[in-house]
Amino acid sequence: MEIDLILPELHEAQQYIVDNALRFNALRCGRRFGKSDLAKDLLIETALDHSMSAAYFNATYKLMAQFWDEFNDMIEPIRTDKDEQQKTIWLLGGGRIDFWSLQDKNAGRGRKYKRVIVDEAAMADDLETAWTQCIRPTLTDFKGDAFFMSTPKGRQNYFYKLCQNGGMKPGWKEFHYKTVANPYIDPAEVLDAKNDLDLLTFQQEYEAEFVELAGNLYFKIKEAVNLKTGTVFDPKQPVYVSMDFNKVNSVTIRQKQNGALVYLEEIHQGGDEEDLEAICKQLATRFGRYLIMFTGDASGNSASAYTTGNKSAWSLIKGYMAKYGANFCDYMAVPLSNPSTASSRFICNSLIKHYGAKLIIDRDKCPILASDVVRMKTASDGGLDKPDCDKYDYGHIGDCFRYDLVNFEYTTFKEISKTAW
Template sequence: MKQSVKLQELHSKQVEIGKAFSEHDLVVVRCGRRFGKTTLLERCATKWSYQGLRVGWFGPTYKLNLPTYKRVLQTISPVVVSKSKIDQIIETQKGGCVEFWTLQDEDAGRSRFYDRVIVDEASLVAKGLRETWEQSIRPTLLDRRGKAMMAGTPKGVDPENFFYQACTDKALGWVEFHAPTASNPKLDPDAVAKLVNEYPPLVYQQEFLAEFVDWRGSAFFSEVNLLEDGQPVEYPTRCDQVFAVVDTALKDGLEHDGTAVIYCARNKIAGHPLIILDWDIVQIQGALLEEWLPSVNQRLEDLAKETGARQGNVGIWVEDKGSGIVLIQQSERRGLPVYPIEEKLVDMGKEGRALSVSGYVYRGDVKFSRNAYDKVTNYKGQTRNHLLAQVCGFRIGTKTPHHMDALDVFCYAAAISLGDSYGW
């Protein structure tokens, strides 16, 4: 009995690009967020493996590959003959397969042969992808005269980024398709049209128009957007809840790094959605962090009273890495309300997190209280407002110093409290 597999329906622009995969040997797709890139690629991988073709899927990391592995497996399950979640391999009837590789491995794909190759989120691989493509991935297509497709959302103007090269240097042989967010007819056109007013211009150009943007010299977060008529705001007399975010030192063996904490008030109906009430950045030995954390919780209790928080102190969010793991475990034993920051958000990196919360800041949803704005501390011999300096001094497209813990807690706080079901 013939097994049937139901494929997801594509919109018109996805169909156009899908047809190009069979007409050209090398196709690169430059698309905006919510266009449906991954849906298209997953559908292609499923269809080809169902037909008995061998497919190699190459993504930046194992974690980014895993959701796609699960979705492809679920769709193709009627004809699967073997599978391995650990190795991320799906084998189907007629000799087809989908094998997943991480681009963190410069030898990804060596010793294999494929009919089709998919390189997903190529723009996220800053350096080394061209060498991996030329030396490891492209040779897998020789046996069966296979085809390749690469896709991603632009990430700055970077001549060393292979995705950028493939889109802009026609001599490399890639046929480019440009698909801004508005190309997806399944999205609400009114909501898409409003995006231009909800994000900083450069963010809108990159993330939704899918254009290559030169970020050099541009301050990412504007102080003007963090104030109200040029002034910080007063503490609210009523708010829904208060919470804190902690970014601990000792995540990467950097014992001289700081531990930052930010205290915030969340308003879901009236008032400013997110107000930064207070912050601190300290150098503290890892063994003493668990003794320090109760003071953070007590500060939240005091702020809950001061701001009339209806739901009170809802807890402290901590990176689930390095000393953060110990903090979370110790807090559970002490009965403190401490929670891990979602792993996907941590893995986005500083630039990714900043991009994800840029719209909230641009729209004025995040404000500095007078206390947080006027606060000055001495840290590593420098007396200043370290939170304001790190947030407003952040630049995309330049090498970011590792000691940007205050920036991290700022972005985490905005993402955790203002994010929705579509992400951050």
């Protein structure tokens, strides 16, 4: 029986890694280099060509599940069985591949593998413990090999240490490739990204350099945003509301007027259920006759022990808006999960640059927002500097701004940048 299996063809840099790998390998590469295709090739080589067991690990369940779906579609002609719940597949010849999320602290424990792939290694919360206590012992029986793959995320993580092993420990090798090493990526797209990003972010995400990303979260804001006074509500345009839930509930209210994003007002008060109702009553009273588009903090989807009936914040909001007569509310842009700081930083700054003077913040009616977009900063690993925000109690309105741009303006972002994250 003839089997029609279409595998990704490795480009020159990927093939070099396969041909020159040692037992333990750390690959730091720019985004869109093609590490996922390389991982697929390495897994199939072990499970199909050698009929051995292999494992794929990723930093989060969501990322692992995405790879699982793509891989299963690709190898369907040679797959003999799969366990959707346990995330295991079996191939012709008896080879087996397990898929794990490193959010499971016991991922891989008790198994035996000939090869393991650790994807997005720099994003893993405690890679050192996962490697030394769970993953490394799985390679003992078969004297298996390991590939750690990731775009760097600062120097304060175990992936950085593993990359240093490449020049210091026997059996270890480091590979370093920029995004442009992938011949299928248009160099003009990379150049566009360089123009959109600050230097350090570009060096990390596209040149795979270990840099310290501490700095302003919205680094394009000073050269682009238009701080003005006297903005006016346009009754002909929808109202865009973005909400953040914390010890103080925060809200930004904006419209799109003549192609400009106009931040008209902000609300920053209270934090309990009664206060949330008061905010909704205020929104419904003022804007209930118009179309109101909602987005904001995905954590508001979770049930809360501090509310009547353990209802989620978003469930309460829907009820309150209806109670006070706002019948034209759209909640399609309420996310199921919040964007990572790295992704939202790129998206927001691309949009800030795109809109330029047409991104307007009324500094009299949005004084906290005007302050937050300048104050909010990233830590050395590129994540939001939450300790500083918590210490000085700022950033909640700035988060509303971030959710607003990422969730309402993502289509615009895709139009101005084809660079995928």
